[in-house]
Amino acid sequence: MGLTFTVLLIAAAGLLCLGVVIGIALSRRERRAATSAADLAGLAGTDTAVPVLAALRSTVVVLDDDDEVLRASASAYTFNIVRDDAVVEPTVVAMVSRVR
Structure with a gap:
């Protein structure tokens, strides 16, 4: 094995580690954004549907039997x-x- 092969092997290992670090960072960022969106949308509570609704990336409106808004995402207010x-x-x- 020559010096070129060793350098290529080290570079490949370094790129693999860099990819793993970037993947973990992006995953944590998305999780944090989803949590922040849930807090901003007023979806925090003890209801079992709340985590599911907060995970959706769409506009969410939950109504009661009288059509009053129980929960709504920030985008529901933004889009009037x-x-x-x-x-x-x-x-x-x-x-x-x-x-x-």
């Missing part, structure tokens, strides 16, 4: 779907009525 604990987007109101 929810305001003052009520769904205000006419299309969403129509969908909820149809489903009920």
